[in-house]
Amino acid sequence: MTVHPDMHGEVAGRLAALEQRYTTTRRAVVETLSRAGRPVTIPEILSSTPLLPQSSAYRTLAVLIEAGVARRVTGDGDHGRFELAEELSGHHHHLVCEVCGTVDDVPPSTRLERALDEAARAAAEDQGYTVTGHRFDLVGRCPTCR
Template identity: 50%
Template sequence: MTESRPSTSPSPHVHRTASERLRRDGQRYTTSRRILVELLESADRPLTIPEMLSRRDGIPQSSAYRNLAVLERAGVVDRVLATDEFTRYELAEDLTEHHHHMICTDCGSVADFVMTPAAERRLDDAAAAIAEAAGFRISGHRFDLLGLCGACTERGA
């Protein structure tokens, strides 16, 4: 039913798209923003700001917050809310691939997963039926599974 989402290497397409979206928003694609995009592109899951800072020296925390807000406003980065105090960030889905999240309700960890095409079609059909009954027009969907990650399950949380 699910496959894990593989980590990818930096893509010229991602950088070109990020630069274009920032320019449309009146912003520049600075070195700091490029570094954040590369960190998120190489990650196999959404990252918190502390995780990003620990993976790359030389990024001031205030700069990371400010630049992630700019990248989010420009549509380069999406914010993923979990159940802990940390917001996580990932590249906008149209820059990577369609995927979903498993969110641990104990530790707040977030893991990405990709559904098989058949499972994704069933989800789309169910969403379409719900939307049609409500007179709602769908432009996309997000699907989060809430529960306990493997580590918390083993710990008996």
């Protein structure tokens, strides 16, 4: 799932730009996000990162988000979900299971992207918005819940 050739170096740089260190804890969280390859919740991060206190997980993610390393994904369930920024993981969309709430990544197609961009421009101009990005989620049932 690693798209960026030197992920940790890039992360370190972005943190350094804010005068923040790339510590063991932060590296572990980035490692977890990278390995997951899909948006994960705090409980998931905690269970796959031993000895990580909950408060540190939240704080670390806040720092990573501020540094542009991670971002929060709006999900349906009780917990928020987090993933690496697209500069690190590559642009993609999400498959959301409407039963269990799990979210998987799915690569975009150029044809789809073109249609999305076009729609964005047209729709936005009508209502005076400046469009900076988009979210496209497919909703359905995952193999397990089907």
